[in-house]
Amino acid sequence: MAIAVLPRTTAAAIVNRGVARGTWVVALALLVFDIPVLLDVFGRRGLGDHLCTPLIALLTMTCALAVTALRPVPWLVALYLLIGGVCVTVYEVGILLADPGLAAQATYLLNRPAVAIVLVGTLSSSALVGILWCALGYLVSVSASFIAAGLTAQELHSGTGPTMLFVVYATAYLALALIQRRQRTRVPDFQALDQQGERMAAERESALRTAAVVHDTVLGDLAFVINAPDELDDHARDRLRRDIATLTSTDWLAQDSASAEADRSQALLRNRLAAVVSELQWRGLTVHVSGNGSAATRSTAAAAAAGIDAARACLENVLAHSGVKVAQIVLGQEKGESTIMVIDEGVGFDPAAVPEDRLGLRVSVTQRVEAVGGYVRVWSSPGNGTSVLISVPAATAVGTGLGDARS
């Protein structure tokens, strides 16, 4: 899970889009709110016969704006400005011809479409583009009012409305542009932080896996040497040589490719489990393998290897601590996971009483399996044996023949 912060460019684009949509709504509402005022003023002045022209211009502009707001692409916005400019002119000419006195007395009524046309915007990711469109709308607004005044031989009476609204919106867009510019320098690169976190997690997993390998090989060998007879037999010497080879060649420990060929991968895993069972037999532990191994769910090679390595560590514990010479491995599959159960009927132990510095179960089993997305459950109590369930994530089901491994 990444840190829950959007890239600044994305966040800026969404905020700009929110402002642009708000702008369209204000423009639409200005035109709609003008209709009752127009009806009221013309009704009170007995100008009903002249209502048609400004009303049609107002409705035409409202429809054009609604269509443009649904899909505010630049060419449609430009077309809206053209149509809107004509509507503003027709609307103002209609009012001024109906009652020239309204120019001075009812600027609010006269300039509503001229105010609304200032409020244009596009869904651009740049706030500065919003200012440009507002400026263009303001230019159209002023030009249309000039033309209307010229056609009716009146003085310009568009009032301060268009200018005030242009200042408000241009300031808001400018502030947004400055905020977003500052954010690019002030907000940390969270993507880099995410990557750094992933890198640290990978390094930690790597350190734990290295520790697990050392624990399983060198530490076991040193314990073996401490208790070994004066003369080592061939099997013991082979074991030491094999572990040394493991330590000096880490190729087999490297991360497995997910794209590795499946059959080859499964054959390797099958051989590794058989090798583990065989080796422990030589060292005096009889291991019975049963369960649904012939159709074991295929995990990635890495996950299955982790499961087998963890099972091997469990069998080492049985050999070292349980007091019995027989253990059982039960292979199984559930939806989405492959399981390996290691069971012995030895002396058992209290899992809650294991000291923190005991690494066998913690590093070689639990942390190793958790590193590949799996989990481990331990059931044990003094005198009642031990069962360890190792579960690793699975992918698709293929036959593996693991159930054929018996000793």
Added chain:
Amino acid sequence: MSRRVPGGPDARTAQAIDPLSWFTAPFAPLIFGGLVLVLGSILVVTGERDASAILAQLLAVAVCTSACLLVHIATRPKRQAIGWSVSSLVLLISLCGYLLSALNFGADGQQPENWWAPGAVALAIASLAPYVSIRRLALLGFGASVVVGAIGVAAYPSGAGPWSAWSVVVMVTTAPLLAVAASSVFIATVVPTMRRLLAERAAAVEDRAHAAAVETAPVNPEALARLTARVTPFLEQLATTGVVTPTDRAVAGQLARRLRDELVATADASWLDGLARGRSVVVMDPERRADVMNAAQRAALTGLLTAILDTPDTASKATLVELRGSDGGATAVAVSMDLSLPEGRRTMHLAPYYLSLKTAFEGLSWREGDLMSMRFEVPATDTSNG
């Protein structure tokens, strides 16, 4: 694994869903306050003729401006999200300014269409837009618009010039109602879009992290060589000769003890210990709680610590990170630092990191003083992911 969206799944404000969009200057409420002050003053000075009326109107402008100023102060990064009381107070102050203006406006026969005060109320509503939900903005905004209309009618009971009382109501309420509509559309655009994108981004990264998790990290050859440098020749010698002497057993015992100590140290070290290594940071994490943080929490904390440690101007003389488990399974985290920056600059420097911590952790608090400290919590339910 729960996908945490900033401010929680109930985040309904633009600030809660993306706090980082609103902490840098120029601040939106101050911009709106500035517009009220400048445009209001211009209209008053150019419209009124009586000196006492100008003074009264300028006072009203100042009151309306202070409403936007209150929004700015109440929404600073270290403060909690503003509630109903602060939002209501903002509009109440603005309405007081509007009322003050209404008492003195129109004495010179001024028309309601030239009245600056409805626009000031509208800008106060707009200044709340990033910080409140649609529901609250609509309720308070409509309420304020009704009051604006009522005061407008009281100021012009029989209309004015060509305008009937009804037209006056439309004229004075247009600005606040438009502010409500525009702000609502803004919130309705920003919040759901950001929530969807954040959820998609979290899902994509989660899938990537899961894919990475099921593949085993490679063994570190250098670490392996360091750990086994002395043991490997010893074992090679035994494998070659096949003879174990009492001295060999004693050497094996010593090597095993040393190796065990190193392995325990490796197993005990969390990612936070790795980050602190070689720097002036002390990590107190006896229960290895750092490893229960998810990737987002690790990134947020890494960002804060890196900002404290790697910026020459702000380098902390001593930084202490403590992690403790609580009864409910949550993990309490406290970061204490001794920064040489003055408080204002310190706050602005750390604000983005504080806000990113806010998106990843719960119960975040910030305490100023000689030794500045931040406290937050990793919820128990978040501890199963990575």
